[in-house]
Amino acid sequence: MSAEPQSNVTSFKAMFAGLADFAALVEPSGAVLHVNASGLRLVDRATDELPGLSVDQLSPHAAQLIGEWIPAAIAAGQWEGEAELRRADGSPVPVQLTIAPIRDGGRVSAAAIVARDLSEGMRLEEELQRRFLQQEAITAATSTPIIQVWDDIVTMPVVGLVDSVRAADMKNTLLEAVSRTGARFAIVDLTGVDTVDTATADHLLRVMRAVRLLGARCVITGIQPAVAQIIVGLGLELQGVVTLRSLREGLRFCLRRLGFRVTREEQVLDLAAIAAS
Known part of the structure; x- marks a missing residue:
């Protein structure tokens, strides 16, 4: 040499x-x-x-x-x-x-x-998968559960029809959980919701704004095309609310903001694009 x-x-x-x-x-x-x-x-x-x-x-x-x-x-x-x-x-x-x-x-x-x-990130991914499967099992047994999947993260997976009465109940349940646990992130997963009426869509956004007043950040995951069309059609503001494709990506997003290393990147939703699909 x-x-x-x-x-x-x-x-x-x-x-x-x-x-x-x-x-x-x-x-x-x-x-x-x-x-x-x-x-x-x-x-x-x-x-x-x-x-x-x-x-x-x-x-x-x-x-x-x-x-x-x-x-x-x-x-x-x-x-x-x-x-x-x-x-x-x-x-x-x-x-x-x-x-x-x-x-x-x-x-x-x-x-x-x-x-x-990447060992630490992969171990975290495996633990995330375990907790994700655990949450799916709980979701199957309860209508609107609040689950603390990680320190500082609570999730509310929503399944089925959401009317104004149920939306009000969800608001009270989620705000109580955020206040009780001191969570920094609240994930509202709408994967199991095919449609909502206009009053309910507005009510859900009020829930998310109320979460922000408690010092937590709201993340919406799994918005279906019909729901996206209603939100876009109403011109409802989602400023300050993160929207992601799936609950799994929502959990990764929150974990990254809490300082954990996760191996894959989350994909942020374009509501207008979904509404047009």
């Missing part, structure tokens, strides 16, 4: 030293030049193992890394994707990979690889 590429490698070693994520320098041929301390801990390797450490010892995707991902990063300037690292005992570590080429003039001397551990 020439003196200048070696200088580049030294610079990147210093840059990677303080990173909490796995960071490595790999030659395009696959030779591992460096792994930072956080990276060695993630894959349960000791510093004295680094000389001679191969890509296939660090990841089950060695062939793709050398044959596809590093060349793609060289061509485009960067490559990103989900993959796995391999611990010393062979167990996998799910990660988000970012690969970028290190150039010496016009020549690529190495690839910088940064991998963020």
Whole structure:
């Protein structure tokens, strides 16, 4: 290796030293030049193992890394994707990979690889799935339950016809739950509601505004096309109210705002687009 590429490698070693994520320098041929301390801990390797450490010892995707991902990063300037690292005992570590080429003039001397551990997010996703299934079971047994699915998050899944009388009852139940639990988010899931009358739609929006007065944020999920048409047709204001496609996405949204890392992005609803569908 020439003196200048070696200088580049030294610079990147210093840059990677303080990173909490796995960071490595790999030659395009696959030779591992460096792994930072956080990276060695993630894959349960000791510093004295680094000389001679191969890509296939660090990841089950060695062939793709050398044959596809590093060349793609060289061509485009960067490559990103989900993959796995391999611990010393062979167990996998799910990660988000970012690969970028290190150039010496016009020549690529190495690839910088940064991998963020997704294990925590995946465990959270599994717990979210468990709680989601638990909520579905409760919903089947009760008409309008209030469920505290997480610290600071309550949900009110609504199923069936919602008239003005029921909407008033929902308002009282939800506000009491928000006040009692100190929840920061209240999710009103309308997946099981096919239609509402105009008075009820206005009443539901009053419920959401009342939730805001208690210091919580209201999230609406699962709005059906017929309900969206009524809301849009009435010109009712949804300012400050988040609308998402499903209860699952609503839970992810709230968890992100509470500081948890979740692996997938929620999709915000366009009510006008739904109403037109």
